[in-house]
Amino acid sequence: MRMWRCLPVFLSLCMLTITYPLSAQTVTGSVGGTVTDPTGAVVPNAQVTAHNVATGVDTQATTNSAGIYSIRFLPIGQYEVTVTAQGFTTAKLPAFALEVNQTVKFDAHLQPGGTTTTVDVKGDVAPILNANDPTLGITFSANTVKNIPLNGLDFSALTLYTPGTVTTYGTQGPTSIERSTFNSDIPNINGNRAQANNYTLDGIDLNETQNNLIAYSPAPESLEEIRILSANSPADYGNVNGGGVVSVLKSGTNSFHGSVYGYTQNANYNANSWSNNHANPIVAINPFSQSQFGGTFGGPIRRDKLFFFVDYLGARFHQGHA
Numbered sequence: 001m002r003m004w005r006c007l008p009v010f011l012s013l014c015m016l017t018i019t020y021p022l023s024a025q026t027v028t029g030s031v032g033g034t035v036t037d038p039t040g041a042v043v044p045n046a047q048v049t050a051h052n053v054a055t056g057v058d059t060q061a062t063t064n065s066a067g068i069y070s071i072r073f074l075p076i077g078q079y080e081v082t083v084t085a086q087g088f089t090t091a092k093l094p095a096f097a098l099e100v101n102q103t104v105k106f107d108a109h110l111q112p113g114g115t116t117t118t119v120d121v122k123g124d125v126a127p128i129l130n131a132n133d134p135t136l137g138i139t140f141s142a143n144t145v146k147n148i149p150l151n152g153l154d155f156s157a158l159t160l161y162t163p164g165t166v167t168t169y170g171t172q173g174p175t176s177i178e179r180s181t182f183n184s185d186i187p188n189i190n191g192n193r194a195q196a197n198n199y200t201l202d203g204i205d206l207n208e209t210q211n212n213l214i215a216y217s218p219a220p221e222s223l224e225e226i227r228i229l230s231a232n233s234p235a236d237y238g239n240v241n242g243g244g245v246v247s248v249l250k251s252g253t254n255s256f257h258g259s260v261y262g263y264t265q266n267a268n269y270n271a272n273s274w275s276n277n278h279a280n281p282i283v284a285i286n287p288f289s290q291s292q293f294g295g296t297f298g299g300p301i302r303r304d305k306l307f308f309f310v311d312y313l314g315a316r317f318h319q320g321h322a
Contacts, residue, residue: 027203027248029098032070033106042067044084053078053095054253056304083108099139100227100246101257136231138162145220153292154179155186155220162228164190177315179217184251189243191228196242202249202316221296222311224250253305256299287320
């Protein structure tokens with residue numbers, strides 16, 4: 001049997017100066033808080049800037065009469081936040097990672113003067129334990145996805161690293177080298193049926209309507225982040241009874257970046273079994289080879305404004321009988 005497979009090239013053009021979401025489900029984050037002076041009085045009309053370290057895009061907001069600001073719909077990534085007001089020092093929050101559907105709370109306490117100060121992250125950013133959001137889940141960054149061995153480059157196998165997730169197919173679980181057409185590729189999360197899970201890619205529904213299988217399997221190398229919601233999903237993921245698997249593609253940045261990879265499996269690398277070698281006549285190993293290869297590339301079209309990102313994944317599978 002011979003199978004040829006080439007996933008289509010995925011092209012992503014990102015104009016990050018647009019600050020309104022294009023999908024119903026949240027794949028962005030936000031920053032908010034209150035700005036006060038040394039006496040605790042609020043500071044209205046303070047300028048707050050969220051700076052994306054990778055793209056150089058600045059998103060700004062102004063505090064209202066209560067000293068409150070909110071910057072929403074920020075693409076995930078590394079950010080620095082700066083707060084300025086006339087007659088006060090500049091407060092700066094060092095770079096931090098903003099994740100999918102995360103709200104970072106930064107209360108800035110400005111001092112009189114005109115110098116720039118760096119604010120202690122531990123003292124001004126909301127703690128890791130979020131008492132306002134009951135959602136349970138785990139986030140896999142691009143670096144984590146890259147360093148976890150995935151048989152067949154099947155991104156859905158990452159769900160098995162979430163507490164409460166099991167597969168009833170053992171080692172025949174999520175190992176598909178192409179889009180799965182059977183429910184062995186979808187695990188059970190917190191005792192729910194596999195069909196109860198919900199998959200999205202950049203906020204777009206990624207489920208087949210007939211058996212709720214995964215409609216498209218992105219290359220792990222193309223993913224910036226995967227967020228797995230295992231319980232108490234927020235309202236914008238309201239159709240999730242099992243787990244919500246939220247995938248976000250990488251984006252271009254102000255620097256050109258990319259990767260090239262290749263993986264192969266071949267029957268010539270395997271030893272024959274004891275029983276085959278002692279059969280009369282000897283049973284040979286069935287011919288088998290599987291190769292997966294691809295790459296990614298992204299960068300700026302117009303620095304600080306417009307970016308591109310493309311990825312490709314191909315697979316070749318050969319099998320025969322001796």
